[in-house]
Amino acid sequence: MKKTSLYTITLSLLLATVFAANSSVYINENQKGEVLLFPFYTVVNGLNTLISINNTQGDKAIKVTIRESKESARLLSFNLFLKSNDTWTGALTEQAGKVFLLTSDKSCTSLGHTLPLTQELLTFELDPDELLTIQERLERMEIGSIEVFEMGSVVENDNFLHEGIRDNACEFLLEQYAIGGQWGDDLNNGTVFAPVSGGLHGSATVIDVENGFSFDTPVLHFDNFYPEGTVFHTRPEDGLPDLSSGDTTSLIIDAGRVYETRWPTGYEAISALLMKSTVENEFDVSSEIAAVTEWIYSFPTLRFYINNDVHVGSFVFAENDSTAFRFPYPYGIYPNSIGVGGDGGQSDSMHDREGFSMNPYIGCGIICPPATRLYLSSSLIIQSFVNTTDEEWWKGHSLLGGSYSKGNIFVSNFNAFELDDSRYFTGKMQLRLAEGNYSAPTLRGVDVHTNQPVEYQGLPVTGFAFYRYVNANAQPGLLANYATTKPHYGDHSIKETND
Secondary structure, three states, X not given: OHHHHHHXXXXXXXXXXXXXXXXXXXXXXXXXXXXXXXXXXXXXHHEEEEEEEEEOOOOEEEEEEEEEOOOOOEEEEEEEEEOOOOEEEEEEEEEOOEEEEEEOOOOEEOOEOOOOEEEEOOOOOOOOOOOOOHHHHHHHHOEEEEEEEEEEEEOOOOOHHHHHHHOOOHHHHHHOOOOOOOOXXXXXXXXXEEOOOOOEEEEEEEEEOOOOEEEEEOOEEEEOOOOOOOOOOOOOOOOOOOOOOOOOEEEEEEOOXXXXXXXXXXHHHHHHHHEEOEEEEEEEOOHHHOOEEEEEEEOOOHHHHHOOOOOOXXXXXXXXXXXXXXOOOOEOOOHHHHOOOOOOOOEOXXXXXXXXXXXXXXXXHHHOOOOOOOEEOOOEEEEEEEEOOOOXXXXXXXXXXXXXXXXXXXXXXXXXXXXXXXXXXXXXXXXXXXXOOOEOOEEEEEEOOOOOEEEEOOEEOEEEEEEEEEEEEEEOOEEEEEEEEEEOEOOOOEEEOOO
């Protein structure tokens, strides 16, 4: 007991020293930070996504950017001004074939000051040449992600920004961006802006009003995102800051060891924090409770790798399509629908609750089905687990992602795991991202203390599993719906070259 206590104290002091001495970006498990990442929103099938941004310390200027599901193209960027301990709330919803951001919050935004505010999501980056059909644009806007960046804290003295935020003088603040305004020539005016100070907290809830259920989705909180002393105030319509705008040093604690790695770019530092060599979670499609399971995978930094001409990093892209990357599928009960044959990297990746493998081809030798590696080109992927004995809900669509269609890459019939044996209705799945050539090890980072290369393996991914249940016996005549989520978990694979 004495040794354990001493070890705990020593480790705590070590970590406190590391955090105090460096400004490396890290994921704050206390759920406060300078940058928030909402990996998933959806408005399909009558769902609404409610978001909340809470500022716990000091007045701030904040950038909010909403991105679509496939290429992470911007759908909307706006500036938000929050007082200390102020909370802004909004909702994403679909009406008449269009996706809107709705809010009645009194906090000032660059979207306008007349409440309630209804702002349609835009296609200026999604389809600038209008080459997509209306349905294709809508499918990509119905699902997406949200990024929130602190741009600067406000100097608490007699200045126009401090007084404007305190008085909710929204029209006055917007006028300062115009020619002749106080931000006309100097957006980072040092008399009103102090460096970012953190303390932002975010939460998101998906609500199904018609069926009477809701569930929270995980939000990532990046702290020390910027180099020390940063003010990064931009015009409301500007797409910066983004996930490449921050510090180039990442900090991860794995298995009691601290890895502080310097990268060539800011987005690679964020990728390092998201890097997983495995992704694991549970599934449940039990008939007696009409269970539905869908897994969400989000790749927030994929767009930076696609737009990089060198294509350096963890993703393995198709030779004939520089936007399509390899994504692993488990080798399980129905290899034709799952889409993967005898690939050693994913064999024996699905297990029932007793720990028995759901792979009928283990030890099949030369009669194993041939390997088929699928390529996907979407920053959001939805996988459904399908109970084919229950035809009531299985009608060829995803609860969170809409209809399966040929053009809808992020939710396709290749992503449906068809299960028709009650022995396999509940269990666990593990995807091995660092095996089977699904990713390429990266040595672009170096240890900040030894200056030696550090090898990271896997893919930069985050996400969660969604579960919905129906209780037909809650009480006579009452059908009760329940829903919940579990964040994905998995392993890091980090190795210093001198290990």
